[in-house]
Every structure is written in C-alpha cells, then in structure tokens.
Amino acid sequence: MSTSIDVSTVTSEGHDGARQLAAARTHRAVKVYGSAETAVRALDGIDVVFDRAMFTAIMGPSGSGKSTLMHCLAGLDDLTSGEVWLGETQLGRLSEKQLTRTRREKLGFVFQAFNLVPSLTALENITLPLDLASRRPDKTWLDHVIETVGLGQRLAHRPCELSGGQQQRVAVARALASRPEVIFADEPTGNLDTSSGAEVLDLLRLAVREYGRTVVMVTHDPVAASYSERVVFLADGKIVDDMAGPTPERVIDRMKSVGEV
Amino acid sequence: MFRTTFKNLRARKRRLLTTALAVTIGVAFMAGTLVIADTISRTFDDLFADATEGIDAAVRGSQSIDVDFGPEARNPVPETLVAQIAELDGAAAVEGQVSGYAQFLDKDDEPVGNPGTGAPTLGFNWNEVPELNPFELTDGGPPSGAGEVVIDRGTARDGGFAVGDTIAVLTQAGRGDFTVTGIVTFGGQDRPAGATTALFETTTAQDLVGEPGTFQEIAVVAGEGVSEEDLVTQIQAIAPAGVEVLTGEQYTEDSQNQVQEGLSFFNTFLLVFAGIALFVGSFIIYNTFNILVAQRTGELGLLRALGASRRQVFGSVILEATIVGVIAGVIGLVLGIGLASLLKLAMAGLGIELPGGAPVVTVRTAITALATGMVITVLAALVPARRAGAVPPLVALRQRSVEDRALPRRRTIAGGVVTAIGLASLGYGLWGEPGNAIQFVGLGALVTFIGVALLAPVLASPFVKGVGGLIAKLRGTPAALAEKNALRNPRRTSATASALMIGVGLVGFITIFAASTKASIDKTIDDAFTGDLVVASGTFGFGGLPPEVADEIAALPEIDLVSGMRFGPARVDGEDTGVVAVNTDQMARLADIGISEGSADDFGVSSFGIHEDVAEEKGWELGTPVTIEFVDTGAQTFTVDVIYSENALAGPWFIDTAAFEANYAQQFDAQIYASLTEGASLAKARESVEEIVDPYPAAEVQDQEEYTEATAGQIDQLLGLVYLLLVFAVIIAVIGISNTLALSIYERTHELGLLRAVGMTRQQMRSSIRWESVMIALFGTILGLTVGLVFGWAVVSALADEGFSVFQAPVSQLVVIALLAALAGVIASLRPARRAAKLDMLEAIMTE
Ligand SMILES: Nc1ncnc2c1ncn2[C@@H]1O[C@H](COP(=O)(O)OP(=O)(O)O)[C@@H](O)[C@H]1O
Numbered sequence A: 001m002s003t004s005i006d007v008s009t010v011t012s013e014g015h016d017g018a019r020q021l022a023a024a025r026t027h028r029a030v031k032v033y034g035s036a037e038t039a040v041r042a043l044d045g046i047d048v049v050f051d052r053a054m055f056t057a058i059m060g061p062s063g064s065g066k067s068t069l070m071h072c073l074a075g076l077d078d079l080t081s082g083e084v085w086l087g088e089t090q091l092g093r094l095s096e097k098q099l100t101r102t103r104r105e106k107l108g109f110v111f112q113a114f115n116l117v118p119s120l121t122a123l124e125n126i127t128l129p130l131d132l133a134s135r136r137p138d139k140t141w142l143d144h145v146i147e148t149v150g151l152g153q154r155l156a157h158r159p160c161e162l163s164g165g166q167q168q169r170v171a172v173a174r175a176l177a178s179r180p181e182v183i184f185a186d187e188p189t190g191n192l193d194t195s196s197g198a199e200v201l202d203l204l205r206l207a208v209r210e211y212g213r214t215v216v217m218v219t220h221d222p223v224a225a226s227y228s229e230r231v232v233f234l235a236d237g238k239i240v241d242d243m244a245g246p247t248p249e250r251v252i253d254r255m256k257s258v259g260e261v
Numbered sequence B: 001m002f003r004t005t006f007k008n009l010r011a012r013k014r015r016l017l018t019t020a021l022a023v024t025i026g027v028a029f030m031a032g033t034l035v036i037a038d039t040i041s042r043t044f045d046d047l048f049a050d051a052t053e054g055i056d057a058a059v060r061g062s063q064s065i066d067v068d069f070g071p072e073a074r075n076p077v078p079e080t081l082v083a084q085i086a087e088l089d090g091a092a093a094v095e096g097q098v099s100g101y102a103q104f105l106d107k108d109d110e111p112v113g114n115p116g117t118g119a120p121t122l123g124f125n126w127n128e129v130p131e132l133n134p135f136e137l138t139d140g141g142p143p144s145g146a147g148e149v150v151i152d153r154g155t156a157r158d159g160g161f162a163v164g165d166t167i168a169v170l171t172q173a174g175r176g177d178f179t180v181t182g183i184v185t186f187g188g189q190d191r192p193a194g195a196t197t198a199l200f201e202t203t204t205a206q207d208l209v210g211e212p213g214t215f216q217e218i219a220v221v222a223g224e225g226v227s228e229e230d231l232v233t234q235i236q237a238i239a240p241a242g243v244e245v246l247t248g249e250q251y252t253e254d255s256q257n258q259v260q261e262g263l264s265f266f267n268t269f270l271l272v273f274a275g276i277a278l279f280v281g282s283f284i285i286y287n288t289f290n291i292l293v294a295q296r297t298g299e300l301g302l303l304r305a306l307g308a309s310r311r312q313v314f315g316s317v318i319l320e321a322t323i324v325g326v327i328a329g330v331i332g333l334v335l336g337i338g339l340a341s342l343l344k345l346a347m348a349g350l351g352i353e354l355p356g357g358a359p360v361v362t363v364r365t366a367i368t369a370l371a372t373g374m375v376i377t378v379l380a381a382l383v384p385a386r387r388a389g390a391v392p393p394l395v396a397l398r399q400r401s402v403e404d405r406a407l408p409r410r411r412t413i414a415g416g417v418v419t420a421i422g423l424a425s426l427g428y429g430l431w432g433e434p435g436n437a438i439q440f441v442g443l444g445a446l447v448t449f450i451g452v453a454l455l456a457p458v459l460a461s462p463f464v465k466g467v468g469g470l471i472a473k474l475r476g477t478p479a480a481l482a483e484k485n486a487l488r489n490p491r492r493t494s495a496t497a498s499a500l501m502i503g504v505g506l507v508g509f510i511t512i513f514a515a516s517t518k519a520s521i522d523k524t525i526d527d528a529f530t531g532d533l534v535v536a537s538g539t540f541g542f543g544g545l546p547p548e549v550a551d552e553i554a555a556l557p558e559i560d561l562v563s564g565m566r567f568g569p570a571r572v573d574g575e576d577t578g579v580v581a582v583n584t585d586q587m588a589r590l591a592d593i594g595i596s597e598g599s600a601d602d603f604g605v606s607s608f609g610i611h612e613d614v615a616e617e618k619g620w621e622l623g624t625p626v627t628i629e630f631v632d633t634g635a636q637t638f639t640v641d642v643i644y645s646e647n648a649l650a651g652p653w654f655i656d657t658a659a660f661e662a663n664y665a666q667q668f669d670a671q672i673y674a675s676l677t678e679g680a681s682l683a684k685a686r687e688s689v690e691e692i693v694d695p696y697p698a699a700e701v702q703d704q705e706e707y708t709e710a711t712a713g714q715i716d717q718l719l720g721l722v723y724l725l726l727v728f729a730v731i732i733a734v735i736g737i738s739n740t741l742a743l744s745i746y747e748r749t750h751e752l753g754l755l756r757a758v759g760m761t762r763q764q765m766r767s768s769i770r771w772e773s774v775m776i777a778l779f780g781t782i783l784g785l786t787v788g789l790v791f792g793w794a795v796v797s798a799l800a801d802e803g804f805s806v807f808q809a810p811v812s813q814l815v816v817i818a819l820l821a822a823l824a825g826v827i828a829s830l831r832p833a834r835r836a837a838k839l840d841m842l843e844a845i846m847t848e
C-alpha cells in the first residue's frame, strides 16, 4: 500500500514522476524568525515532498518547526528563502490575494482549537470557504460529507453548543466540503479525548483512502501518527528521519532516539 | 489590586485614549462654551468699567421696561437738569449723554455691520469733559458742527476713511453725509466688542440718535473731596420726579449686570448642546467599560479566585474610570480653549458675530471641565464596575462562552414601562388638553427617548435580522458575517447605536420642527397678508424707517392702502413686554387678522386690540380697561375694542399708530405694508417704492412671496447653528461606533485569523467590518429618525394653538440624514476595518 518515496533522494527538479505525484513540496525551505542575535532558524533548509493521496504525519520535539513548516506549506506564512510548491504553483510567486484564493480553493484546514466561527452554525461553518468564494456547494457531495462525519442532527447548532470532538468533526467536514487538494491539520486531536480523537483521525484517513485527498498532519501523539502512512521527523528545523508504514511502537522508538520522550 | 489597574491602563494606552475621547469632546464643548461666555462677559465688564470710570454719579429716568431682547428702555431726563447739577457744590463737571442707533455706510453704500445679528452700531454725543470721555483721538479732532462726525478706527481702516473724508451715516433722521473730523479708539481697541461708533457734537447727537431737549443719562464728576454718596444725595435733592440717581459704582455694576443677563440665555443655549454631547459620550463610556470588563472576565475571575474581594474588583474598575475621566477632563479643557475660537469663527460664518478678545480661562472653567469629565466617566462606568465585581471566581477555571446573547427581562420590562410613561405623558399633552400641553409633550419626549434606549437591545435583533439580512442577501458572505456579528451581542450593538440615535433623533426632530415652522409661517402669511408690497427696514429693532417714508409711499398714485408697523417696549397689565402699532383702519384691510369682536373702524388713541387667546387667558372682553405703561408717558388706560383670531402679523396685541405717537418719543416703522390701487402694475409700484427707500440701504422692498421667504428664512440661520452644535453629538457617536468595533475586533482576533486562513480576502474582511458598522449606524439612525419624527409631530401638534398649523416632514432631508448616517458608519469602520485586514493571521491562529 505504501507509495512512499525516499525523500532524501528526491530533488524538485528533474524527477518528473515525483513532480506529478507531489501534492506539495518544499525546496531548501528556510524560515528565520527575528534578526541578528535573536534570530531563530525555525526551518533550516527543508526539502520535502508530500505525495498525492497520501496521509503524512509530521512529528518532532516542541519547537522543532512543525507548525512553521505547515504554515509555510499552506501559504499562511512565507519563507525566508527557498521554495514551496503546491502542485504546479509556487506559492512565493503569488500575491496576497492569489494566496487567499488558493487557500480557500485548494486547501483545507483543521487546527488544534478555535476551528470554527462562533457566530455561524455548524453547517455555515462547513460551507464557509465555498461561501467566501461565492461557490455553490455540490449538494450531493456536501450531504455525503455531512453524513460521513456524522453531524446530521447538529447542523443548526452553534460551535458553543458542540463538544470538542464534534467541533473537530465539523472542521474536518469543512476541510472536505470544498474538495481541496491538500488538507493540513495541526494537532487536530490535541484537545480531544482518545475516542473523539480516534473518530477525527478515522475521518482524515477516510479522506485519503476514499476520496483521494492529500493529508498533512502535525502531531505529538504516536498513536495519531500511526493512522498515517508516513511520518516525517523534524528536529531543530531539519528533517532527521522519514518513516513509512508507522506503528505506535516504531514511532515511540524513533522519538526516543530523536530526543523526545 | 490597584497595581493591576495601572498595569492595565499602561498596557492599553491607545484604547484608553480612544475611550477618553468620547468624553473629551463633550468636555471640550462645555469648556469652550464657558470660555466664550467668560471672554464675552470679561470684554463687556472691562468695556463698561472703562467707559464709566470717570463717572461719580449717574442720573437717568426711573421708568424702565426690560424687554427680553435688547437693552432696557428708560424715560429720558430733561436737558435743563444739566445746568442745575452744575450749580451744585459737589459737582466738578457735568455732561448729558446721548446714545442710539447710527450705522455707517461704506464707500459702496453698503451698511457697515448688522445690529440684528452682530454687534450693535452705535451713535453717541462727544463728551467735552475728559473724565467722561472714554474715547482716545488717534487722529484729527472732536466734532464741532452739525455736519461733522468722529468715527472708530475699525471703520476708518476697513472702509478706507481718513480725516477730511465724507462718510454717510444712517440714523433715525435718515441718511446724512458727514465730514470725518477725527478717528478714535476705545481703551486702545479699534472697535470695542465689535460695535461701530459714530460721535457727534451734542445737539446734533440729540437730533440724530436721541431726542431734542433731553438726555438718556447725565454723568457727573465729583469735586475734590466729595464722595460719590454725597454727590448723589446733593443731586437727589434737586432731581425732579421720574429721575433716579446712582453712584458711579452702582452705575457700572448695573451696566455690567444687564449684559450678563442678556448673555445668560446664549450661554444656557450652548450649554444645553454641551450637555447633549456629554450625554451621548456617557453612552460610549458605558459601552466601552462594559466591553472591557467582558473581555477581562477571565482575568477578573482569576483575581477573585486569588482572593480579591468584590469591592476591590469594583474599585479597580472605578479607579480606571476616574483616571480616564481626569485625562478626558484635562484634554477636554485644553481642546475647549481652542474650540472656543473655532466656535466663534463658525458662528461668524453663520452671521452671528460674538465680541471678545483673548480667550479667558477662569478657575471655574477648569474645575468644571475636570469635574464633569470625571463625574460623567465614573457614573457611566458604575454599572460595568458592578458587573466586574460580580464576576464569580469560578469563571477563571471554566472556559467562558463568548456569546452573551441573553437579555435580562428586567431591562425589557423597564424599557417598556419607561416608554409607556413617556408616551402617556406625550398623549396627555396632546389630547388631554391640559393648560401646559407643551411641557407634557416635552417631558414625554425625553422620557420616551430613555425608554427607547432601554428597549433598543430588544429591537436590535429584529432590525439587524431584517435590514442586515437584506444587505447580506445582496452583498454575500462578508455582509452575512457582519449581520451575525452585529447580532452576537445585541446589548453592545444597541448601546452603540443608542448614542447615534440621540444625535440623529435630535437632528431629525429639529429638521421636522423647522420645516413645519416654515410651512406654518408660509401658510399664515399667505392667509393673513392680502397686501402686495412690504418694506422691511432691515434695522432689527434699532431704529427703522422714519414715518415720512410711509407717507411718501401712501402718496404714490399706484398705492392704495399703507400701514407702517412700529414696535415699542411697554408694560402691559404689569408685564414687561412690547406692543405693536399699526394704522388700524388701513391694516384691517391689508391683512386678514380675523376680527371676531368689535370693529377696526373707530379704533382710537386709547383702543387696544387683543388676540382671542389673550382674551381667554386674561378674561378680558370688549370694553375691558387695560393699563399699559410706557417709559415716556407712564401708565395709560386703554380699552379693548377689537378681538381677533389671526396673530401671524399682529402678534398678541396691538395699538393704533396714533397711540404710539402719543406715547413714544421715537417714531420708526420697522415694516411698511402696502397694497396697490386697482389696475396698477406691481412692477411699476415697486419701482416707485424702491426709489423712495433708496436713501435707506438696509431697507428692502419685498413682494408677498419674498416677504414670506424672508420671514421663514430667519429660521434657517438658527437651524444652521443648531445643526452645527448637534454635529458634536454625532461625531461622538461615530467615535463610539469606531471604538466598539475596534474592541470587538480585538476580542475576535482568533476568529478573524481563522477566517483569513480558510480563505477570506483582506477586502472581504474590510467589507465585513464596514457592513457591521453600517448596520449599527443604520439601526441608530432609523431609531433616531423614528423617535424624531414622533416628537416632531407631537410638538408641532401641541403647538397648534401657537400658530403651528402645518406639520411637515421633509422626506428628502430625512433621507439625506439616513444616507449621511450610513456614510458615518462607513467612516467609523475605516480604522477598525484596516486593522482587521492587516491582522497577523498566524499570530491570530496561534494565540493561546
Ligand atoms: N512568530 C514567531 N516569532 C519568533 N519565533 C517564532 C515564531 N513562531 C515560531 N517561532 C520559533 O520557531 C521555532 C519553531 O516553532 P514552531 O514551528 O511553532 O515549532 P513546533 O510547532 O514544532 O512546536 C521555535 O523555536 C519558535 O520559538
């Protein structure tokens, strides 16, 4: 089942096969926060390719640059140097407006918390990116997504009336509704209990297996990581390992060697 | 505990400043008003102190009538008294004083100054006694003959007049040409308090601005070693009846008091608007503190959990309000001094010239400004502070819900009750036919205002859902989000809108009231005046057209009926007021005054005509004797011979011109009404009349339409001033909207970041904030206009008996007001929208 490629051998130029397969990739991505003495190299020359229709987890100790990498991949933040590609598009070349449009048309997001707009109902939150783009939602698809995430009864509720797990499921539904090319999730289960977390992770896996989406998920949790097909390990802004077909045990072992308990 | 207050304040300097701004403007307005008032009264005090410095005793008529506007009227004193006083041991020097209306014409024959709306234009006699002459000659010498005049340096400079030039002066004797013999200043000033000054030799002055053989006052200088009191006693011994004697000190004080009295109306008028601005400002403060407390709920809960008492939390919010208030007071005071000059300029632009020199800032002004800023802020923060004190410690441990949608029933009920009371009072005033209808209506209006403000949160949701929903349908997702946000906290939305409601409500009310007044004037004049031409003297109660003008007009072959209209101060049935005099037999045919009892035909020297309301109020009927006192002739008995129903032209009562001539020393027509002989051409008649009034440049010949327009047009000037003053309230309301939005954005940082992340463009973000602002503004405006409309209608109806025959709501103007309010909403949103659009998305997402 694994279609993983050894990223260390892949450069962005010259590998047509990899290019076509890549949903997102970076080339010598460097992100420096601050300047001079206080400068922090959050990303220190990252080359990574995320294959289409694959569920990839990013792991690493706190402060290793996971969120930064994800933000840069998603066009929420820009690189200090290097390139980020989303399919055939280099994000660095896009204007602010084009970036925004790209986000709402090609990307889906699931954050750790505060995923939903409190004044909108669950359904309104799900269709928000479509509404912002003035796109009519595909009714059949929408119904299907809603059914899949199991929110039929709760569509008219506001976020404050939903449990944390339900809120995250709404967020996943939103990420699926616009059929984005890539779904980015930053510790989506970080605030959930085990069973709610499992439901959300199942949904993300479903998005890859059933609907052929690409999912990139940042996580701390080895069990969560085991839902993915590949784990990229970061430390100090560098990729230190890349594991295909993770299991919780293998991930824990690996984490120990990277230096996180 | 209080350390956290200061930390809070310091951490949010900008927010503090915007919060203070809402009160600052009101305080500035008030301080500005006080500064203007003090400046004017200081100017006059100095002026009179200067002018009366050399006077040790003043002799004047003892009969006085104090009418509401203009100086008090007194009987003159006989000229012969001067020589008698001069004989007294205690008198070193004596001189009679003449003063009255005199207006210069510039080299283009245009009148200089406008005594109707600005400083007076005065004429005096030149005092030979140096102690009694407050003027300093800067050029030339005193006037010595009938054809000579000394002019003020301001007129000389502005009009380009020099010693030896000829200058035209309008007086009661008509227009005359004079040779300028000298140029004077007063206490070093070119034109004290803005008044123009013409100084004539005494006999000439009596002819032109006074009355031959008399003086208005006699000023006396005491001899060496004679006290003011001794001098007064000596004069009193020889003074005839009808004369009173004052010490110099009393005289100065009396002159100063009279001016203060005149100014107090003006000050009250301005202070009312300052009060409105402060009232609106207090809404903003209340709202801001509520939001701040809501935003700090978690922090306050933590403080409570850590052992802070309710009182400490309450106290810390009050302390914060006090500091904001003091800052607002200080800035307001400083701004107020600048605003005073600005207000003066703006009023000058509207044709109302205020005199005065350098701004006078008294300790009273400073204390009032500081105290007002503080008290208003603290009062407005009381409820939010109590709410802060009531935050339970548990909140810190729980995640609080962002939503605060529940409205306490108590408030809805209270709002309903207050509104009902207001409407009841309004209705009673309108239909219950009490004697003082307008008071019930006015009070009802005020109470209803407060009731509606209390009810506003209940109305906010349906309004935003309705109008906001419509906008959302038309304008897409950003507008829909705006609608949701405006709905999120109806209390906040409505408190913000209420501030605007008050401003717009007043603007709407004034607009409707003014339009109705004009329409009513139009209608009454159309109904009442059946003549063809009116000559308006243009001198606004200071002088007018001499009687010969009316005689000359009457002699024209094109003219049939003519009546002058004269005004004079009089005490009617013990009340200081004024009377109108007309040529009754002619006027009765020139105007339809609706004579219901009696006849105008045998209206004589002691006949009195009264309006039917007066008849009812006083219980007078045909044949009732009425005592009228005049300063020149004392108490006279008149008889009610006519009762009429239309008071548009004649006012509450009138006497005949013959009676006026018998009881007043000075004869001037303020207006002349005329009708054409049958078949005469209006154009030709007008030409002939214009020729006759040509020597009186201030006078204007009007046909019926122009006359109506000019009469109604006087309202525009006042309207302009009221609008100008209400603008402050509206500006404060707009700042309030901006402030609330800015605070909400701060509160919603997370959400805004999320919206941007899932694909909202900056432009959509801006437009969303803008729509929210517009919805709030429209809500406030529509509430305000509704309330204004109801009040306008109620007040006009209540005044139906006072001649308000027409209710008019000028639709186009009201629509313009609504559009301007929407625009104000857009302007209010500019800064918050820009901030929201520039929001650092990542930081927003990652907070917490
Ligand atoms: N806005 C920022 N300003 C300065 N430093 C930052 C900022 N965001 C992240 N960093 C730093 O960059 C590094 C990587 O951060 P992050 O990507 O959030 O790590 P992770 O998500 O792996 O915990 C950390 O050292 C962090 O302190």
Ligand SMILES: [Mg+2]
Binding pocket: A066, A067, A068
């Ligand atoms: Mg992180």
